[in-house]
Amino acid sequence: MHHDLAAPLAQDAVARLRVRDTVSLTGRIFGIRDATQIRIFDEGVPPPVDLTGAVCLHTAPGVRRRPDGSYEKLSIGTTTSTRMDRFVPGLLDRYGVRAVVGKGGLLAPGVAAMREHGGVYLAITGGAAALETLQIEEIEQVWWEDLMPECLWQFRVRAFGPLIVAVDAHGGNLYADVTVRARERLSGMGF
Amino acid sequence: MRRGVDLHPIIEQTARDLYIRALKTIPDDVRRALARGLDAEVRAGEETARQVMFTIVENIQVAETEDTLVCQDTGLPVYKLRIGSRIAQSLDLSQVVASVRRGAERATAEYPLRSNTVHPLTRRNTGTNSGEGMPVVKLEFVPGGETIEINMAPKGSGSENMSFLRMLNPSEGLAGIKRFVLECVLESGARPCPPVIVGVGLGGTSDVAMTLAKEAGSFRRIGSVNADPAVAELERWLLQRINELGIGPQGLGGVTTALAVHIEWAHTHISHNPVAVNMQCWRGERATAVIDAAGSVRYAS
Numbered sequence: 001m002h003h004d005l006a007a008p009l010a011q012d013a014v015a016r017l018r019v020r021d022t023v024s025l026t027g028r029i030f031g032i033r034d035a036t037q038i039r040i041f042d043e044g045v046p047p048p049v050d051l052t053g054a055v056c057l058h059t060a061p062g063v064r065r066r067p068d069g070s071y072e073k074l075s076i077g078t079t080t081s082t083r084m085d086r087f088v089p090g091l092l093d094r095y096g097v098r099a100v101v102g103k104g105g106l107l108a109p110g111v112a113a114m115r116e117h118g119g120v121y122l123a124i125t126g127g128a129a130a131l132e133t134l135q136i137e138e139i140e141q142v143w144w145e146d147l148m149p150e151c152l153w154q155f156r157v158r159a160f161g162p163l164i165v166a167v168d169a170h171g172g173n174l175y176a177d178v179t180v181r182a183r184e185r186l187s188g189m190g191f
Numbered sequence: 192m193r194r195g196v197d198l199h200p201i202i203e204q205t206a207r208d209l210y211i212r213a214l215k216t217i218p219d220d221v222r223r224a225l226a227r228g229l230d231a232e233v234r235a236g237e238e239t240a241r242q243v244m245f246t247i248v249e250n251i252q253v254a255e256t257e258d259t260l261v262c263q264d265t266g267l268p269v270y271k272l273r274i275g276s277r278i279a280q281s282l283d284l285s286q287v288v289a290s291v292r293r294g295a296e297r298a299t300a301e302y303p304l305r306s307n308t309v310h311p312l313t314r315r316n317t318g319t320n321s322g323e324g325m326p327v328v329k330l331e332f333v334p335g336g337e338t339i340e341i342n343m344a345p346k347g348s349g350s351e352n353m354s355f356l357r358m359l360n361p362s363e364g365l366a367g368i369k370r371f372v373l374e375c376v377l378e379s380g381a382r383p384c385p386p387v388i389v390g391v392g393l394g395g396t397s398d399v400a401m402t403l404a405k406e407a408g409s410f411r412r413i414g415s416v417n418a419d420p421a422v423a424e425l426e427r428w429l430l431q432r433i434n435e436l437g438i439g440p441q442g443l444g445g446v447t448t449a450l451a452v453h454i455e456w457a458h459t460h461i462s463h464n465p466v467a468v469n470m471q472c473w474r475g476e477r478a479t480a481v482i483d484a485a486g487s488v489r490y491a492s
Contacts, residue, residue: 062305077264104380182377186373189435191366
């Protein structure tokens with residue numbers, strides 16, 4: 001089932017999503033990466049913007065700085081989420097984030113946090129940055145430019161997707177289903 | 192050094208252009224393999240996988256029409272030069288690596304490309320996609336050859352992080368090799384951006400095995416097979432079994448987990464059985480150009 005949703009996300013909209021559903025987002029989303037979250041959680045610096053209901057994208061965009069200090073998008077794509085799984089519970093619990101967009105899936109703590117706090121993990125097609133860059137209309141704001149390119153970014157998006165619901169708020173985890181099946185098949189190959 | 196056209200600035204310019212070209216244009220053999228993958232998912236009735244494969248194919252077209260990068264990860268620049276022994280006489284070989292390095296730096300500054308090169312301890316970014324040991328430049332010499340072939344692969348981090356080496360016991364034999372490669376693919380799961388090209392290095396010393404795996408995954412055309420029939424048979428066997436695992440595009444399930452398995456090998460010690468695995472993501476990014484003695488440059492698709 002496909003859902004066209006406005007971002008930031010409403011709680012009931014997230015609750016309706018199930019694994020394998022597809023989602024397209026229109027509105028405002030945030031870009032975060034390793035260094036951004038090390039600052040928030042390891043260095044204890046609260047994000048300078050309200051993240052309630054937010055959609056966070058795991059990215060470090062390629063940009064060009066304009067003379068007025070704003071940023072032109074060059075190539076915005078998505079990085080591997082498992083590397084940043086340890087920050088997911090905090091994003092949901094402390095700052096009210098409702099969706100993480102990434103590739104590669106989450107580890108057990110991230111999956112448990114989605115269930116506990118009513119969040120979803122939306123899988124984007126990794127490597128498909130050309131399309132992603134088109135769907136991000138504008139870089140609206142940037143904080144912590146000293147972390148370039150791993151700043152906190154605010155993007156305006158239109159029909160961003162289709163994203164695939166890979167971890168839902170009800171304990172569904174598509175990656176785990178696929179891995180369990182793959183392991184069974186490997187065992188069946190007689191090694 | 193023989194007098195004639197100064198080839199060093201041409202090597203620099205070509206190294207620059209190849210870096211950008213590899214990030215924008217997916218090789219024909221990879222495109223065909225991706226199209227086959229999309230067909231396979233449609234036939235298998237795998238809706239999620241079909242969606243992912245469709246997005247991949249669409250993205251390649253968007254990159255072309257928008258004249259932009261396929262993926263935001265500009266990788267670590269890896270170059271392999273095959274220098275003909277005849278043309279080598281008109282080169283200062285000590286300067287060739289420096290020319291390639293300047294080419295990568297110019298691509299980074301002039302496009303501009305995201306710089307990924309950081310110090311392993313301080314994590315400070317050089318801002319140039321160059322630094323200590325970077326870019327990687329491998330030189331090979333071709334007896335009697337009259338051209339310089341430059342191969343370039345911008346190696347993305349998602350796939351490179353999925354690198355494995357195991358010094359198996361000789362008694363574990365072929366079954367051990369098969370099991371290890373399959374376990375590596377399973378362990379990698381969604382992270383290297385499947386469908387992947389699986390590069391495998393067999394034999395040699397540990398570093399040679401890893402180098403062979405990288406060469407196999409990053410520089411061989413899809414559809415090529417190893418010249419050794421037993422190795423070629425192992426490539427076919429592994430590709431079929433890997434796709435039977437059902438990990439699928441982006442690890443979300445499906446019948447297309449790998450586009451190809453490429454194996455390169457070297458002789459090894461009586462008490463060694465090294466197996467290295469190096470993944471390449473679906474974009475299979477690489478670009479090749481050939482420079483002749485007159486300094487003209489021809490790009491291969």
